[in-house]
Amino acid sequence: MNGVTVSTTVNGDAVQFVCPPSESLLDVLRNRLNLTGVKEGCGTGDCGACSITLDGRLVCACLVLGAEAEGREVGTVEGMSENGELHPLQVQFIENAALQCGICTPGFLVAAKALLERNPNPTEEEIRYGLAGNLCRCTGYDKIVRAVQAAAKIMRKGRKS
Amino acid sequence: MPYETAYTNQGFNLVGSRVNRPDGIDKVTGRAKYGADVNAAGQLVAKVLRSPHAHALIKKIDTSKAAKLPGVKAIVTGDDFPDHTGGNRSMMDILENCMARGRALYDGHAVAAVAAIDGETADKALKLIKVTYKKLPHVTDVDAAMAEGAPIIHDWVRTAGVQPAPTTASNVAQRSEFGHGDVEAGFAQADIVVEKTFKTEQTHQGYIEPHACLAQLGPDGSGELWVTTQGHFTFRNVCSTLLGLDVAKLKVTSSEIGGGFGGKTHVWTEPVALQLSRKANRPVKLVMTRDEVFRASGPTSSTSIDVKIGAKKNGRITAATAELRYQSGAFPGMWAMFGAMTSFACYDLKNVKSVGYDVLVNRPKVAAYRAPSAPMAAFGVESVMDMLAAELGMDAVEFRIKNAAKKGTKASYGPIYGPIGIGPTLQAVKDHPHMKRRLGKNQGRGMACGFWFNFGGQTCTDLNIGVDGSVNLTVGTVDVGGSRASLALIAAEELGIDYDQVRVTIGDTNSLGHNDTTEGSRGTFSSGMATIFAARNAIEVLKQRAAATWDIPVDQVVWEAGEARAKGKQNSNLPPLTLKEIAAKSPRTGGPIAGHNEVVADGAGVSFASHLVDVEVDPETGSTRVLRYTVIQDAGKAIHPDYVEGQFQGGAAQGIGWALNEEYIYGDDGCLQNPGFLDYRIPVCSDLPFIDTQILEIPNPNHPYGVRGVGETSIVPPLAAIGNAVSNAVGVRMNHVPMSPPRILKAIEDAAG
Amino acid sequence: MRFESPTTTKAAVSLLAAEKGVSHVLAGGTDLLVRMKMGAIEPDLVVDVKRIDTMAALTVAASGVHIGGAVPAAELGESEKLRTLWPGVVEAANLIGSDQIQGRCTVVGNLCNASPAADSVPALIAAGAKALVIGPNGKRRVSVDKIVLGPGRTSLGHGEFIEAIVLPARAPKSGDAYLRFTPRTEMDIAVVSAAVNLTLARGVVKTAKVVLGAVAPTAISVPAAARALIGTKLDDAALEKMAKACRAACNPIDDKRGTVEYRTKVAGVLGRRAALLAFERAGGRK
Structure with a gap:
C-alpha cells in the first residue's frame, strides 16, 4: 500500500494517521481512529449517518478522502460534549425520546448542531429541510424535530445570559 | 411457580411515566456499539460475491486465482456448506439463500465469499473469482409467475394446501384459506357489491444499519458471534443447525441494533462469516454494503389482490372475499397466509372467505416487515370499504363502525375476540379535531383501519439485586426502540424502588434460557411479563430474608412500597426493612438475592388502529403532500408513552413512504435497478408533517398490566388511508401502490379520457 | 492510486497531463467518491483542486460573477448578493443533495459529471455562463452548453479541467x-x-x-x-x-x-x- 501520512485535528486534538490514498475519511475515523460513533448507513452520501464537520462545514465522511483531511479540522459526535457536559441537543434528544434504535442519532446531532450554529431560531420547515440529508427509519422524525426545537430554545436562552 | 397472568386493575407509581431511557447517553455520544462497531485481534474482513443474473445455473466457480492473492485467508462457495439439515427443507432454504448451491436464484444471490486481511484485498479477490453461469429464464412479477408457462423456480415445489395433492411443480408454494359462512349466499343478499383488483410493489424495511457481524469459529466447533439481530437465540439455533454445531457451543451476542422492522429476524450472511472463520481459524468481520442489503436481504412481498364486499342498503356487510397473491421471493414463505388471515380481521362478518397464494419468483427471499403482509391486504380491503361506503351514500367512518368487530365476534381467521379496540379507535376518529379541519383545493381526507395479531412466545429473564439495593435486570429480547426503559419501569414498579435503581442488560445466549426473536411486537409484552414475574420471584426471596431477620414466619411478611413489612399486632415493634437494607445484609442471610422467570407468554392481545390523513395532490404533476396525519391505536397499557407514540409515528412514516414512493424496480433483465437510498426513496424529514397520536388503553386481559404489543399495527392502515385520501383529492380510485407521481398523473388523465 | 493536492492550476495541469492512466479531478467529490465506492472507476491519479486559491474563490458583482471550480454550493447560497443577482442559479446549485452534500459539491463538478439530470446545468446555460477551461494548451473560455456531450461525456481534453464558471453582467429588470x-x-x-x-x-x-x-x-x-x-x-x-x-x-x-x-x-x-x-x-x- 502506498499510504499517505496525514496530520489533522479531530475534535480539537492533533492526530496523525496513515491510510491508502483511496480510503474514505469515514473508514479512517471508524477503523483507524476508533471513532465508531460515526456510522455508515450507505457509503454514498444518501443517509447522513456519517455526518461530520470539516473545517466547520457539515459533510458526509463517506464522501471525503482521508487524505483530504490534511491540515483540516474534523468534528464528530464524540466531540460534542464539552467539559464532561452533554450538548443541549444531546440532552434534548434523550428528553424528547428522539431516538429509537439510535443508529442515525450521531449524524442527526452533528447536522442539527451545524444547523443551529447557522440559524439559531429555525422554523419547523427550516429544521425539516436542514435535516433532510439524515435518514431516520424509526421515528417518523416527529420527536427529532421537537428535540431540535427544544434545544434551539435552550441554546438561545443560554446565549442571552 | 407459575404466576398469574390475568389483568388486575392495579394502580401504578412509575408505569406510564416518560422517563429518560437508560441507554440514552451511550446513544447520543456515539459510545453504543452496533454490529459493525467492534473488532477482534487478528480479524479478517469478508466480502461476498453475488450473482449479476436473475436466474442462472452456476456451471463452475474457479477460485484458484483469488486463493493465490496474498492476504486471502479463506474462500467459501456452496460446496463448503455440507447438508446438516437432516432433510428439513425450510432450513435448507435458509442455507441455500445464504449461499447458492448450483443455481443463482435472484440478482444479488451469494455465490462465493472471501475472507482477507483487509477490505481492499477481499475486494480484489472477488474480482479474481471466475463464475461460469448459464442464464435461465426468469420471472419477477407475481401474476406472471402464476401464469401458465412461467419459468419454474424450484422443480420440487408442489402446491401445499390443495386437495388432491398436485403431482407437478408449480411456483405456487402454498394455498391457504380462511373464513366462515356462505359467501355466495351472502353476496346474493347484498344490495350493492363492490369488487376491485389492487397491486402493491415490493418494499424494504430500510433499516439504516446494514447487516453486520463478527464471527469466530474454531476447529473444535465452538465459537462466538457478535451480530446485529432481532433474535440472537434464534440466530444461534439456526447457525448451529446449518453448520452442524452444538447449540451450547455457539455464543451469540446481540449488538445494539440499528433498526430491524422484521428484516433482522432472519440470518443472511452470518453462517457464511462463521464458515469463513472456521476455514481460516481467525475472527471474520462481515458487513453488508447498502447495495447488498437491498439486493439480498429482507424485502417484503409485492402483491396482487382481488377484494369483493357486498352490503345491504342499511350498511350491513353481507359477504366479503379476497384472493391474495403474494410473492415470497425465491423460497417459500408464509406471507400470503398472513395476508389472508389479516384481511378482514377488523370486521364482524357472517360470510367471509380469504384465499392466499404464496408465489415463488426470482427475487430475494422475502422477510418479515412490520406486521408482515397485513398492509397490502388492508390496502385492498380498506379501499373497497371506502368505495362501498360511497356507493351506499354512507360516511366512511360510520360504515366501518357499523361493521366493526367487537368482543365475542368470530374473527375471519378463526378465534373469538375478547375485549378489542377497533370500535373505540373508530369512535375516536369520529370525535377527533382532525375531522373538523377544513380541506382546500386539491386536498383530500382518507382513513383506514388496521389489525395485527401480536405475539408473545418463549421468554426468560433474570433479576439480580446488588448489595447496595440497585438492580440488574437481564432480558433476552433485543432493545429495538427503547424497551430497556419500559422494562426498567416495570421492574422498579414491582419492587417499589426508583426507576434509576434498575439497569437493564440484553443478555447473550450463554447467560439466559432461550428467548424467541424480538418480533410480533413482543418485546415489552413478553419480557415485561417475565420481568414482572422475575421481580415477584425476587420479592419472595426478599420476604424470606426479612422473615429470617425478624425470626417470624414468612406468611407474616408483606412487600409494600419497596419494603418488607411485618403484619399483625404481634409484630408492631418491627420497623419495616427496605430493599436496600435487606440487600445490604444479604451476604449474611443466604447470599445473593435474585429473581428468575421463564414463561411462554401466551395471550398477546390483538391490536387495532385507525388512521386519518389529509393530503394535497398537485394535479399537474401527480405529486402528493401529506398535510396532516393522526394515528389512533389501542396499546392495552402504555408502559412508556413516549416510545409507544414513537412506534405509532414510525410505523405511519414507513407506511407513508410505501404508499407514495418506495418500490423495488426491476428491469427486463430481472435485476434490481434501485438498490440504494437515492432511488429507493424512504421519506426524508421534509416529506412529513408532525404525526399526531392518540393512545387508547383497552387492557389486554392476558397480561397483568393489560399490555398489548404496539410496534407493528401502525404500518397497516397508511397505504389504504393515503389511497383513500388521494382518491378523494383527485376523484379517481387509486389501486396501485406506491401512488407515485407518474401513477397518479396517469390515473387522473385516464379518468379525464 | 496516487493522491495529489497541488496549490496552483499550473501544477494541477502538469500532474493531469503527465498521467498515462485514469486520472480524475477531485473538487467536492460527491460524485467521484460514489463512483469509486461502487467500483465504477478505479483512478490511478486523483488531483484535489481545493488547495488552489483561485479555484476556491467566489467573487460576486453585477458586472460579473466568478465561481471557482472548488467553491462548495453552500457558499453560493450564503452570498446574499449572488442570491439577489442570480436567484435561479443559486437555487439550482442549492438543490444538489442535502446540506452535507452542499458543503462539498461544486457547480463545476455538477457540470463535469455530465448527468442529464444535473441541477445546476440548466440554470447556468440559461444564465449564459461560460466555463474557464485550463489545460496543457493554455486557457479557453467555453459556453457551458458546449461542455457536456452526452451522459458521462464532456468536451474536455486530456489534462484539461474547469478552473471557474463565469456569469455575465446582469442587466436590470x-x-x-x-x-x-x-x-x-x-x-x-x-x-x-x-x-x-x-x-x-x-x-x-x-x-x-x-x-x-x-x-x-x-x-x-x-x-x-x-x-x-x-x-x-x-x-x-x-x-x-x-x-x-x-x-x-x-x-x-x-x-x-x-x-x-x-x-x-x-x-x-x-x-x-x-x-x-x-x-x-x-x-x-x-
Missing part, C-alpha cells in the same frame, strides 16, 4: 428561476427540470432563455419556448405556447426515475411555472 420535479422534497435526482432566465423592457419580456434538464441526453435549450415568451407579459396563451414548445423539445427516456410520457408532460408544467417565477423576479406584473 432581469430574473431567473430553476424548478425541478422530484418525488421527494429533498435528497433526490431531477425527473424533469426547467430553468428560465429573462429580461424585461417596459414590462414585457425582451430576452429569454429556456433550458430543460433530464429530458434529453444533455440539458437542452428550447429557443421556441423562449420565443413564445418574448414580447409578452406571460399571458395564458403565451404560457401555453411556451409549455407546448417545451413538450415538443423533449426527447427523454423511460427509466427508474420517470417515463417518457411523464417527463414530457411535466416539462411543460415546470417550464411554465419557472417562467412565471423568473418574470416575477424581474419585476414583471401581469
